[in-house]
Amino acid sequence: MNRDLAILLTGTDEPQPERRTLRAGALSVSLEGGNLRAIRWHGVEAVRAISYLVRDENWGTYAADLSAAKIEEGPDGFSVRYSGTCTSGSGASLRFDARIEGKAEGELVFEVSAVSDRDFSTNRTGFNILHPIVGVAGAPAIVEHVDGTVEQSSFPLVIDPAQPFLAMRAISHEVMPGVRATVRMEGDTFEMEDQRNWSDASFKTYVRPLALPWPYVLAAGETMVQTITVTFAGEPARKVAAAASDVIGIEVGAPTEKAAPAFGLNITPEEISATLSTLSHLQAIAPRHLIFSYDPLQGHGEDALQNFRRLQQSFPVPVTLEFTLPCRSDPAAELDVLAREIARSGLDLDALVVVPAPDLKSTPPGSVWPDCPPLDEIYQAARDRFPNLRLGGGMLSYFTELNRKRVPADHLDFVTHTTSPIVHAADDLSVMETLEALPFITASVREIYGDKPYRIGPSTIGMRHNPYGAGLAASDGRTRRTMVTEDPRQRGLFAAAWMIGYAAATADAGLEALTLGALAGPFGVVEDDKRRPAFHAARALAQLSGQPLRRVHSSNSGAVLGLSTGSALVVANTTNEAVLLSLPQVSRVEVLDQKTAATARHADQLPSRDCPGKRLRLGAYGIAICQLPGDA
Numbered sequence: 001m002n003r004d005l006a007i008l009l010t011g012t013d014e015p016q017p018e019r020r021t022l023r024a025g026a027l028s029v030s031l032e033g034g035n036l037r038a039i040r041w042h043g044v045e046a047v048r049a050i051s052y053l054v055r056d057e058n059w060g061t062y063a064a065d066l067s068a069a070k071i072e073e074g075p076d077g078f079s080v081r082y083s084g085t086c087t088s089g090s091g092a093s094l095r096f097d098a099r100i101e102g103k104a105e106g107e108l109v110f111e112v113s114a115v116s117d118r119d120f121s122t123n124r125t126g127f128n129i130l131h132p133i134v135g136v137a138g139a140p141a142i143v144e145h146v147d148g149t150v151e152q153s154s155f156p157l158v159i160d161p162a163q164p165f166l167a168m169r170a171i172s173h174e175v176m177p178g179v180r181a182t183v184r185m186e187g188d189t190f191e192m193e194d195q196r197n198w199s200d201a202s203f204k205t206y207v208r209p210l211a212l213p214w215p216y217v218l219a220a221g222e223t224m225v226q227t228i229t230v231t232f233a234g235e236p237a238r239k240v241a242a243a244a245s246d247v248i249g250i251e252v253g254a255p256t257e258k259a260a261p262a263f264g265l266n267i268t269p270e271e272i273s274a275t276l277s278t279l280s281h282l283q284a285i286a287p288r289h290l291i292f293s294y295d296p297l298q299g300h301g302e303d304a305l306q307n308f309r310r311l312q313q314s315f316p317v318p319v320t321l322e323f324t325l326p327c328r329s330d331p332a333a334e335l336d337v338l339a340r341e342i343a344r345s346g347l348d349l350d351a352l353v354v355v356p357a358p359d360l361k362s363t364p365p366g367s368v369w370p371d372c373p374p375l376d377e378i379y380q381a382a383r384d385r386f387p388n389l390r391l392g393g394g395m396l397s398y399f400t401e402l403n404r405k406r407v408p409a410d411h412l413d414f415v416t417h418t419t420s421p422i423v424h425a426a427d428d429l430s431v432m433e434t435l436e437a438l439p440f441i442t443a444s445v446r447e448i449y450g451d452k453p454y455r456i457g458p459s460t461i462g463m464r465h466n467p468y469g470a471g472l473a474a475s476d477g478r479t480r481r482t483m484v485t486e487d488p489r490q491r492g493l494f495a496a497a498w499m500i501g502y503a504a505a506t507a508d509a510g511l512e513a514l515t516l517g518a519l520a521g522p523f524g525v526v527e528d529d530k531r532r533p534a535f536h537a538a539r540a541l542a543q544l545s546g547q548p549l550r551r552v553h554s555s556n557s558g559a560v561l562g563l564s565t566g567s568a569l570v571v572a573n574t575t576n577e578a579v580l581l582s583l584p585q586v587s588r589v590e591v592l593d594q595k596t597a598a599t600a601r602h603a604d605q606l607p608s609r610d611c612p613g614k615r616l617r618l619g620a621y622g623i624a625i626c627q628l629p630g631d632a
Contacts, residue, residue, distance in 0.1 A: 008594055009576065009621050010428060011491030012478045017427075020071070022078040025104030027232070034066045034082055034098060037429075039108060041232045046181040048130040048202050050228055052112045054086040054094060055123040057215045058469025060483050062086040077103045092118040094125070094218065106232035113225045120218040126207030126226050127190075129183055131155070133201050134436060136173065144170040146189050155203060159444040160194040161403040162365035168192060168205060178237035187226030196444075197400035199419040201436035211366045245555070247615075249582045250571060252564045252628065253551035260503075260549055260565050261511035262288035262318075263541040265525075266458035266518045267311065269294070269304035274520035275311060281526045282315055282519050284604040285538045288545040289317055289350070291458055291515050295324035297357055305345035318350035320513075322396060325356045331373045332381040339385045353392040353416055354382045362401055362467035369405075379411035392416050392455065397467045398423070399441045406448060414453035414512060415445065420463045421498075422487060426480040428494065431461065432574045435501045435561065442509030456506065457515025460523040461495060462487040486522040493621035495525075496533035496592060500572035500623050503541050504561035507549055516541070530601045533623075536592050539604070540570050540625050560618075569626040573618045581618055586611040586626045593622030 003013045017033035030037040039047035054062045069082040080100035087093050096114035101107075114125065138157035144150050146167045155173070156164050165171065168190040172182035188207045195204045207226065208216075218224065265287045267275055275282065292308045294300050312319055321342075326334055335354075342349065358372040375393065382391055390413040395401040402417045409415055419441070421434035445454055458464075462485045466472045475484035489495055499516050506514065517523045517534060525535040547565035554560045554571075559579055562571035569586070573579050573593075590606035600606055606625065618624055 005594060007492065008597055009492050010489050010494045012480065012488035014478050014480060014488070022071070022073060022080070022102060024077045024102040025106075027102050027104065027106060027108060029102060029108065031071070031080060031100075034064065034069075034084060036100065036110060039230060041106065041175055041179060041181065042236055044176050045132050046175040046232070047183060047230060048132045049128070050110050050130075050230075051128045052096065052098065052110075052126065052226075053128055054125045056089065057121055057123055058466065058471065058473065058483070059123055060469070060473045060481070062088070075104075077101065088120055088122075090118075090121070092116055092120040092220075094120050108230040109227065111225070111227040113223055114218075115223045116218050116220055118220045120220075121215045122218060123214045123216075124206065124208055125218060125224070126188060127185065127228050128207075129185065129205040129228060130195070130202035131173070131205070133196060133203065133440065136203065137196075137440060139173055141171055141173045143168060156194055158447050159196045159399070159403060159440055161197065161400075163191050163193050163210070164203070165192040165205075166209065171205065175232070176236055179232060179234040182231050182233070184229045184231070185226075186229075187224070195424065196437045196440045197403055198398055198423040199421055199434040199437045199441060200424050200430070201433040204424075210364050247580050247582050248560045249555040250560065250562055250569070250584065251553040252569055252584050253553070255548040255550050258508070258510045258549045260507070260541075260544040260547050260563070261455075261514040263503075263538070263545045264289040264291055264457065264513055264515040265538065266291045266293060266515055266523065267308070268518070268521070269300050269307065271518060271521040271524070272304070272307040272311060274524075276307075276314070278520060278526050278529060279314055281531065281535065285519075285525070285535065286542050287317065287538065288542060289320065289513060289515075290315075291320045291322050293322045296326050297324060302341045302345060305341055305347050309345050309347045312348060319348070320351040320353060320392065321347070321349050322353045323355070324360065324396065325354055325378060327356050327358055327373060331356075331378045332385075335381050335385045349386075349389055351390040351392055351413070352382065352386050353394070353396075354378060355393065355396045359395060359401060359405065360397060360465060360467060362397070363404065365404070376408045376411055379408065383411065390414065397465070399445070401467060403444065403448075409449050409452050412452070414455055415449050416455040416457075417445075418457055418464075419459045421461060422463060422482050422484070423468070424482060426482045426487075428480070428489070428576060431489070432498065432501070435498070435505045435574065436558075438502065438505035439508065442506055442511075446509070451510075453512045454509065455513040455515070456511055457513065458517065458523070459502065459515065460517050461489055461498060462522055490517070490523060490534065491527065491532055493533045493593065493597060496537040496623050497572040497574050497621040499534055499537040499541065500563075500570055501561040501574050504552065504563040504572070507552075507563045514541070531604070533592055533597060533600065536600055536606055537623055540623070544568060544570065564628070567628045569628055570623065571618070571626070572623045573621060576620045578617055578619050578622075581616045581624075583611065583614050583616055583626060585614065585629055586616075587629055588627040589616065590625040591616070591618065591622060592624075593619030595619060
């Protein structure tokens with residue numbers, strides 16, 4: 001891929017690790033950056049990934065410098081050897097040697113031996129094993145523990161706020177009728193967490209229990225060896241289905257009882273000037289609501305509220321104020337201050353979300369919760385001071401924190417949380433795979449809070465803050481990295497596809513509002529007065545707001561997602577390759593992909609054209625906005 005195309009698609013020319021498929025009989029794996037993905041048996045994914053990772057003190061992942069790679073393939077197996085080095089912020093170097101072997105009879109071994117030249121501080125160093133979620137969540141599992149006991153259990157269906165399994169040595173599950181996969185983990189104690197909490201599309205089994213202190217030190221000169229072995233037993237009870245057609249079918253059904261959520265954007269005090277200077281773009285998108293963020297601990301004061309009022313006068317839509325309660329004094333007194341500031345500013349609010357500052361940091365299972373006033377007291381104080389506003393609560397961070405600290409929703413008019421796909425991984429495939437987890441998140445919220453009105457956002461690819469460490473990771477604006485604010489993909493077609501995919505993946509949740517990104521800044525859909533591809537995704541979602549949703553079925557939801565209301569259908573190609581779509585009858589279509597992106601930077605509306613023959617080729621990370629006949 002040439003540099004210009006890479007930047008157009010993903011906002012960066014940073015090379016992606018080469019991906020190579022290795023096969024041994026019915027076993028296949030993808031080797032990428034020294035780690036394994038898509039471990040398949042007879043073409044069926046059994047394990048999503050096996051990775052050897054080195055985490056820093058803020059849960060960021062060190063980039064490993066790999067060398068001396070040697071790959072051998074034969075009719076009955078394959079082998080991989082390589083070395084790697086990770087360098088800590090203090091200059092300590094951790095060197096490791098890796099061995100991967102796959103055998104046609106159904107065995108895969110991944111072993112790593114590591115040693116540091118100096119004491120090496122880390123939150124976690126070792127293997128992560130990811131199981132897929134679709135078809136696995138809720139399925140039976142057999143777990144062997146480190147003490148030799150065996151537990152008959154199942155993968156959680158509703159997202160587990162803590163660890164489904166502790167003190168693990170091995171886990172097995174049925175991959176397909178007649179075939180079981182067993183993952184054995186040696187060299188330390190392992191446990192599993194439900195990564196759907198963070199919108200990862202996986203159950204993660206990781207080394208070293210979270211109950212132990214972190215960060216910890218890998219002592220200089222001490223060798224650490226870990227081994228992961230995957231074995232397959234049994235024969236498929238029926239013939240495995242052939243590969244899907246190259247044509248991806250999109251079907252649109254009858255209207256449902258749900259409406260598309262009100263689409264919104266987030267405005268911060270730091271971006272208010274840029275937003276006011278590009279007001280015409282905001283008017284062109286026409287979001288149905290705005291979230292104004294206000295955090296006194298970040299230096300936000302009454303001037304920010306006055307600037308919000310200026311924007312509101314220029315663009316009058318319902319406004320929610322997202323307020324971080326400092327908790328430096330009595331909550332009632334702090335809310336009194338807020339009430340006076342809002343009154344003086346003239347800001348006209350529709351809703352208020354109140355979240356105490358201590359809840360901006362995550363509390364892992366088994367850890368001590370930080371001091372925080374009782375939520376019911378906070379909500380009652382807010383209700384007393386803002387009786388005419390709808391009151392929201394939940395988390396300004398992620399579903400993880402909402403799942404672990406469940407708010408007393410009886411005091412609230414709606415619950416809310418956000419997501420970010422780069423908490424644990426930042427490669428393109430992993431980020432798009434997070435869309436698989438969103439229906440599990442929304443179903444879990446419904447399991448906890450029933451039919452309570454429910455909002456999501458502002459959700460973005462980049463992270464607003466880091467609940468899991470001292471701060472966000474440094475970003476150069478080019479590198480794909482976990483836990484950064486400025487993710488380069490926000491500039492590319494990637495972000496537009498991710499936004500449409502996000503809305504499609506949450507369409508069944510009955511959301512009241514969905515907020516994705518901002519107008520300007522690192523999460524923005526506009527840059528230097530030019531429209532990023534995400535601008536057109538935002539405009540499309542705003543146009544769907546409030547309309548009755550229709551069911552949409554994709555024959556390959558791992559590649560194409562869509563949502564429909566009335567006579568509109570919006571689809572997204574969530575892959576890095578062009579796809580051929582078979583659509584219902586379409587009268588007109590607007591396409592945003594690599595062929596039209598340059599023109600789209602300078603226009604509010606995408607070019608519209610006919611779509612003869614119900615077939616449409618959509619480029620990598622492209623979106624299509626289709627007009628359906630009235631009786632479609």
